[in-house]
Amino acid sequence: xxxxxxxxxxxxxxxxxxxxxxxxxxxxxxxxxxxxxxxxxxxxxxxxxxxxxxxxxxxxxxxxxxxxxxxxxxxxxxxxxxxxxxxxxxxxxxxxxxxxxxxxxxxxxxxxxxxxxxxxxxxxxxxxxxxxxxxxxxxxxxxxxxxxxxxxxxxxxxxxxxxxxxxxxxxxxxxxxxxxxxxxxxxxxxxxxxxxxxxxxxxxxxxxxxxxxxxxxxxxxxxxxxxxxxxxxxxxxxxxxxxxxxxxxxxxxxxxxxxxxxxxxxxxxxxxxxxxxxxxxxxxxxxxxxxxxxxxxxxxxxxxxxxxxxxxxxxxxxxxxxxxxxxxxxxxxxxxxxxxxxxxxxxxxxxxxxxxxxxxxxxxxxxxxxxxxxxxxx
Numbered sequence: 001x002x003x004x005x006x007x008x009x010x011x012x013x014x015x016x017x018x019x020x021x022x023x024x025x026x027x028x029x030x031x032x033x034x035x036x037x038x039x040x041x042x043x044x045x046x047x048x049x050x051x052x053x054x055x056x057x058x059x060x061x062x063x064x065x066x067x068x069x070x071x072x073x074x075x076x077x078x079x080x081x082x083x084x085x086x087x088x089x090x091x092x093x094x095x096x097x098x099x100x101x102x103x104x105x106x107x108x109x110x111x112x113x114x115x116x117x118x119x120x121x122x123x124x125x126x127x128x129x130x131x132x133x134x135x136x137x138x139x140x141x142x143x144x145x146x147x148x149x150x151x152x153x154x155x156x157x158x159x160x161x162x163x164x165x166x167x168x169x170x171x172x173x174x175x176x177x178x179x180x181x182x183x184x185x186x187x188x189x190x191x192x193x194x195x196x197x198x199x200x201x202x203x204x205x206x207x208x209x210x211x212x213x214x215x216x217x218x219x220x221x222x223x224x225x226x227x228x229x230x231x232x233x234x235x236x237x238x239x240x241x242x243x244x245x246x247x248x249x250x251x252x253x254x255x256x257x258x259x260x261x262x263x264x265x266x267x268x269x270x271x272x273x274x275x276x277x278x279x280x281x282x283x284x285x286x287x288x289x290x291x292x293x294x295x296x297x298x299x300x301x302x303x304x305x306x307x308x309x310x311x312x313x314x315x316x317x318x319x320x321x322x323x324x325x326x327x328x329x330x331x332x333x334x335x336x337x338x339x340x341x342x343x344x345x346x347x348x349x350x351x352x353x354x355x356x357x358x359x360x361x362x363x364x365x366x367x368x369x370x371x372x373x374x375x376x377x378x
Contacts, residue, residue, distance in 0.1 A: 019351025025164035061108035073348030091145030095245030325372035
């Protein structure tokens, strides 16, 4: 960073914005955050008590160095705050052996020497009897994996940023971001402020705030559902998170208190969110059919009636790769958007990358495949 102390706005203090505020404040920037609600709210993309952290990656092995950077920053944030934000319980990755995502997982493990264990059908059935396995399935236990506490993480990162000197304007909606030759103007209902640079992390409000964005971000409404086990198969010493790749992509996390199991689905099974300010947060019985089908086929020890349902939003790009880098035509505005359901585990790394870009204009992290610079597809 240059000798002059930069003044940086962070628009949206959620999953990415809270981490960006922490990393910017840690590096001496004058940070001002804006959020339409308050850090840790349940109206956007982050919520539901737990999210998965994993070291191996299904979609693209190029994410692994970013995951490793995030891993170190998760440890740092916990050490600085004294809060348990992440617990490493492992993550079981399952699916047909010939499925492309299982091949990518094994590729990422081999390329980066990740700590893992391959389980055959017999070993899987004996060690994790709560799962029903089909012929031809493969399973990989990612040992450097587990769960993250999303609401606590966002509040903790935001509070740490404030301890380091950041100011956060809660319940303050940003209406417009106006780049200038020598800075950025942030306009709200109560006035405007000038900054040297801005980090914009609008989550599902990206299309509202940036209607002229040259890439499409498809905002979807997703349902999380919690089910109670009917046997003690889920109460053993090993209680890893899990992901199944096919034929229906789904994931789950045993709750930290051991009472229930949270289930979630992939993009193809999410409905369009519509206006993010008028999200339908009621889950109809017809939306539960896919969960019932999955439990009957793969998770027979869960009671078929949910004990809790929650609705959130996520933004997806066409390629499922996020948009990370300068806003086209506005080099002093750094955009982080469209994380396509894969962002939370990586959020400390992307917060650090946002700080790099806002303060130095570049980052040493390998983000070329995600960068907005020269990007023609979403």
